[in-house]
Amino acid sequence: MADDTRRIGIMGGTFDPIHHGHLVAASEVANRFALDEVVFVPTGEPWQKAEVAVSPAEDRYLMTVIATASNPQFHVSRVDIDRDGPTYTVDTLRDLRAEYGPKAQLFFITGADALQKMLSWKDTDLMFEMAHFIGVTRPGFALSDDHLPADTVSLVQVPAMAISSTDCRARVAMGKPVWYLVPDGVVQYIAKRRLYK
Numbered sequence: 001m002a003d004d005t006r007r008i009g010i011m012g013g014t015f016d017p018i019h020h021g022h023l024v025a026a027s028e029v030a031n032r033f034a035l036d037e038v039v040f041v042p043t044g045e046p047w048q049k050a051e052v053a054v055s056p057a058e059d060r061y062l063m064t065v066i067a068t069a070s071n072p073q074f075h076v077s078r079v080d081i082d083r084d085g086p087t088y089t090v091d092t093l094r095d096l097r098a099e100y101g102p103k104a105q106l107f108f109i110t111g112a113d114a115l116q117k118m119l120s121w122k123d124t125d126l127m128f129e130m131a132h133f134i135g136v137t138r139p140g141f142a143l144s145d146d147h148l149p150a151d152t153v154s155l156v157q158v159p160a161m162a163i164s165s166t167d168c169r170a171r172v173a174m175g176k177p178v179w180y181l182v183p184d185g186v187v188q189y190i191a192k193r194r195l196y197k
């Protein structure tokens with residue numbers, strides 16, 4: 001696997017739960033950037049969500065596997081959940097670089113909300129050297145790279161999906177359906193594990 005020139009998309013997220021907004025964004029970017037694959041990377045400890053109760057990493061990992069299983073281009077990595085401590089993208093990129101080899105081109109995909117906050121992330125200078133970043137549109141958030149160094153980020157319009165994990169969790173807690181907001185298998189996994197009750 002090492003030393004090839006594949007184009008690898010990386011979609012990091014807490015995925016609590018993964019929803020169709022994540023999947024559409026990854027699919028659209030894969031097509032627009034001719035990616036060979038997209039690796040979904042569930043966070044270990046999302047340090048900027050410390051005030052929010054986050055489901056166990058294994059549940060978030062399994063929901064991500066279920067959601068991506070039918071797409072041969074989509075894969076899931078455990079690098080962030082298997083690393084102790086807060087999750088930093090600079091570490092994610094270092095681990096995936098080691099896995100995919102020096103010639104792979106890495107494209108890190110983020111929604112407009114995450115892009116707005118990116119300068120608060122750890123070691124951003126190093127991070128920007130390790131991958132190209134792709135910011136995607138998300139309803140309710142302005143998509144801009146004015147605050148980021150030139151040529152580090154591409155902005156991409158994706159089909160608008162007004163879905164958030166926060167809203168999915170709240171719907172489950174209130175007994176409302178999440179069918180068609182998340183993949184069918186994820187609806188069933190949430191019920192089986194009694195998540196968000």
Ligand SMILES: Nc1ncnc2c1ncn2[C@@H]1O[C@H](COP(=O)(O)OP(=O)(O)OP(=O)(O)O)[C@@H](O)[C@H]1O
Binds near residue numbers: 020021136
């Ligand atoms: N509907 C969406 N459209 C485009 N991008 C999205 C959408 N939802 C999430 N993303 C992006 O996917 C990545 C992972 O998001 P995350 O797992 O935090 O989901 P979330 O819906 O934002 O969760 P929460 O509501 O719990 O904060 C982030 O870069 C985020 O901006």
Ligand SMILES: O=C(O)c1ccc[n+]([C@@H]2O[C@H](COP(=O)([O-])O)[C@@H](O)[C@H]2O)c1
Binds near residue numbers: 014047
């Ligand atoms: O590197 C950081 O400091 C950093 C801070 C916040 C978020 N991130 C990454 O951004 C991605 C989306 O995170 P989140 O919290 O919106 O689910 C995910 O891959 C996180 O690891 C990274």
